[in-house]
Amino acid sequence: MRLRANTIPLLFLPTIWKVKQRHRFWTYAIRKIAPVKISKALAYLHGESFREYLHDMKLVQQYAVYNRKAIVDEIINRMGFEILDQFTTIHNYIDLESMILRKGAISARKGERVLIPINMRDGSLICIGKGNKNWNFSAPHGAGRLMSRTMARKTISLEEFEKTMEGIYTTTVSRATLDECALAYKPMDEIIGNIQDTVDIIDVIKPLYNFKASE
Structure with missing residues (x-):
């Protein structure tokens, strides 16, 4: 059934x-x-x-x-x-098997496939966990913000937002989603450079179409 x-x-x-x-x-x-x-x-x-x-x-x-x-x-x-093929990655939870609280983090055990979203423009990283004990068998759940949502809305213009999304089809670039602009997040190169000890990056998912719901 x-x-x-x-x-x-x-x-x-x-x-x-x-x-x-x-x-x-x-x-x-x-x-x-x-x-x-x-x-x-x-x-x-x-x-x-x-x-x-x-x-x-x-x-x-x-x-x-x-x-x-x-x-x-x-x-x-x-x-x-x-x-x-498919797999799932969750963050902000308690790993009951190991009793690890992961806030802003995901599990990255040895051989485990994980997804690390970056932003609307750059997409996501598909990685394989290394099971690094020094990292608490974990990895970041995303790029992390450079600006708070409030600061992003005050600082980034709609024109800048539209420019970052050139080449990516989207119907949701607007003032309501300014806080999700790629400029509000840490750059992908920085994230890649910082996670080498805990995951191997095997692919980068580049968006063709992006839909972002506003609050």
Whole structure:
């Protein structure tokens, strides 16, 4: 039996609804408690609360996986393409096998294929992890910003944005997406030079068409 990808997330709706209800309950309960100032170093969960957090996190991560698959399935079906190979890369999560918290980072274990997005213009890097212990078996999840979103909107002109995207078809270069201009991110050459110890770069995906949703 082959489920259509756009129906897969629906299977998780009852569970997601329960998770939302649980979080809503605890949100109201916490609001009734007098606020207590706690140092960030001491702001952690333990016991049952910690286990419930990890449980909910796994549910959300799995939902995100199926959501991405649904998007891919829709594009593939409508464009008449065929999937020859695929893999997924996630960031901002907890690796439960190794108990590694990756914020702004991805797993890069030895032999693991990973995707490192750069920007709208330059595309993404396909890499193979080296399993470098000194890097905590990780790699950066992207190029990283040179400018905050607010600064990018104030600093970069629409004309500059349009110029960076010459040669790439897009319908979404506008003032609403100025904060995603390539000029707001660290240059690709800098990223490539800094990640040699943790991954081998095997390919660069250059965009032919780019769609960027605005907030």
